[in-house]
Amino acid sequence: MxxxxxxxxxxxxxxxxxxxxxxxxxxxxxxxxxxxxxxxxxxxxxxxxxxxxxxxxxDQSAGSLSSRRTGFIAAIIPSINNSNFSDTARGITDALEETGLQLLLGYTNYSVEREEELIEAMLRRRPEGIILTGGSHTPKGRRMLEQAGIPVIETWDRPSQPIDKVVGFSNGEAMELLVETLAAKGYRRFGYIGGTTARDTRGSQRRAGFVCALERLNLPADRLISFGVPPISMEQGAQAVVNMLERWPDTQVVLCVSDLSAFGALMECQRRGMKVPEDIAIAGFGDYEIAACCHPRMTTINVDCYGIGRQAALKLTQAIQGVGKPEALTVTDFRVIEREST
Amino acid sequence: MxxxxxxxxxxxxxxxxxxxxxxxxxxxxxxxxxxxxxxxxxxxxxxxxxxxxxxxxxDQSAGSLSSRRTGFIAAIIPSINNSNFSDTARGITDALEETGLQLLLGYTNYSVEREEELIEAMLRRRPEGIILTGGSHTPKGRRMLEQAGIPVIETWDRPSQPIDKVVGFSNGEAMELLVETLAAKGYRRFGYIGGTTARDTRGSQRRAGFVCALERLNLPADRLISFGVPPISMEQGAQAVVNMLERWPDTQVVLCVSDLSAFGALMECQRRGMKVPEDIAIAGFGDYEIAACCHPRMTTINVDCYGIGRQAALKLTQAIQGVGKPEALTVTDFRVIEREST
DNA sequence: CCTATTTATGTTATCGCTATCATCGAAAGG
DNA sequence: CCTTTCGATGATAGCGATAACATAAATAGG
Incomplete structure (x- = not known):
């Protein structure tokens, strides 16, 4: 003071x-x-x-009132505790660094209602653009975004009816690719661990991709264990794999909605004296740091979280500054990282 | 649009x-x-x-110009990717929720120079209070904070010359406690893995605590492996433990500056066929989710990251609203969590 | 040397909102 | 029934900066 x-x-x-x-x-x-x-x-x-x-x-508040430019960019992510999303936030901030734009960050805890509140709270600050996670919003949230008159970027998904611009990938396709890769290695009895709630849209899409790919391969797709609402924890993965093994003891490979639950599952299997991948194979999603470092190292899907943030921010600043005409859709890469756990 | x-x-x-x-x-x-x-x-x-x-x-920018209240709180943390700090950020946001205050979050990448820039960028937005991580700042940063005329809270540390208010704990003492606990269990040959750079103040303090406790116990405190600049990664922990085992193969227990490096070390040991804790014991710092879930579960120090954020935000709103006279110093809890890895 | 242009600075008028004071009618109190 | 108080609303004046225009001095061009 x-x-x-x-x-x-x-x-x-x-x-x-x-x-x-x-x-x-x-x-x-x-x-x-x-x-x-x-x-x-x-x-x-x-x-x-x-x-x-x-x-x-x-005093920038005063300045922006007069110049009609606040220098804010808003970004809304599900959780700051999930390193996939905080990587995206980091990508956004880094890309914004040179532009002088500042990030207003909010997290929804995976709730669209909370997202709606956040959208309003953010718009009150008159951001020059806004970055969202996913393509599911409340009708009111959507309306506010459409009326705000600023560029909007939806990320981490490929919404069927985008509000404006998109930087993302199909979570379903990514999971399908993983299933196909593992099926090609000879696995037949697949299990899936992950939520079903409408709340975690990306989770549901991954699960849908899992089912879809197996059906296409004429393999049974009924070994599904779901757990509660996000945020998904490691511990939930541990419980889920126990559940899975009780119901379907002969499961060969377990795919998880995220590396975090996959890691929980992996550790639980080891705790029970099972060998991974010999007794059971496990794969995750997201390529978190942990996947590369755990033992055995985890097969997963890398989805370039940082790049999503970076590209979203770049597209946004392009749109704001009116430099060129940014593409409406940027599809980001994902690729299977095969490691020792499968 | x-x-x-x-x-x-x-x-x-x-x-x-x-x-x-x-x-x-x-x-x-x-x-x-x-x-x-x-x-x-x-x-x-x-x-x-x-x-x-x-x-x-x-339009809140216009409103706050007139009402002289921006409704912003600034918080500066080293990294959003480190779940300890993002937990603190979550604690802040949650505590702010009902007050209508909004969080302006920035991260320094463990650089005080970057912190200085951020302080200025934040102060331009006229926050009503500011929360910092640690007690080391550049002279200019310090001056700006002192002149800003808003409450300042330093967290995650106990600075010897606080700027204003503090919510934190002594990283050195916490590490000392861990050493004492393990010495009481009979361990004698302690090793330490963690950076020395001035950059990571908390890391240096933990290391100092390690040395201090061992000297008090008349045990050798020379088994120190340091690695590069933060952010500390799991992989660095893996490399460091290899290094440690080469130089001092008979080390009984390895303490790490963070659970993340401890986890890397743990996995590396398993990869090399060593049994933890039988062949070597490992302990971390921070009680990350991973510590409770890995196999074997990791001994660590829990430091109530969320609570630090929460209490800092509460103290800040108290100071802002002038309700009562907030304590200048809040010492937060830490405790040893003994698990299977030691 | 004079006009055309550029550079350096000042003046004025907002930006969109809220603090403050003023106003007026209605309810309350004696 | 008259004064007092309160509740609902309006008018006015900034908040602290910048856009836009204006002006004066300096430089360039012929």
């Missing part, structure tokens, strides 16, 4: 204070603090000195 | 537009949109209808 030496004003100084001290107009101060505007060297130095002496910090 | 049905104005509506439509003054609209102000029921309904019809969303 400020310490106020008696008579002095405790108020944070304004641009006029700086201007007065430097003997110029406020406008000149404004220019001096902005890159690439014409201010003579001496004036600029005098102003900078005044700025330092007063400890002046530009 | 907005679709503009020819003649219509594409501009986002303002409060005056709503006022005109509802047949009241802008001030009344402002009141109607704010909780606990006197507006008659009929008027409020009329206004809300106008709000919905126009799709009006309050």
């Amino acid at each position: 400020t310490n106020i030496p008696d008579g002095k004003m405790p108020e944070t100084p304004t641009m006029s204070d700086v201007a007065r001290r430097a003997g110029v107009s406020a406008m000149t101060v404004s220019r001096a603090l902005k890159e690439g505007s014409h201010v003579s060297k001496e004036t600029r130095e005098r102003i900078m000195q005044a700025v330092n002496e007063l400890g002046y910090v530009l | 907005t679709n503009i049905p020819d003649g219509k104005m594409p501009e986002t509506p303002t409060m005056s537009d709503v006022a005109r439509r509802a047949g009241v003054s802008a001030m009344t609209v402002s009141r109607a949109l704010k909780e606990g102000s006197h507006v008659s029921k009929e008027t409020r309904e009329r206004i809300m209808q106008a709000v919905n019809e126009l799709g009006y969303v309050l």
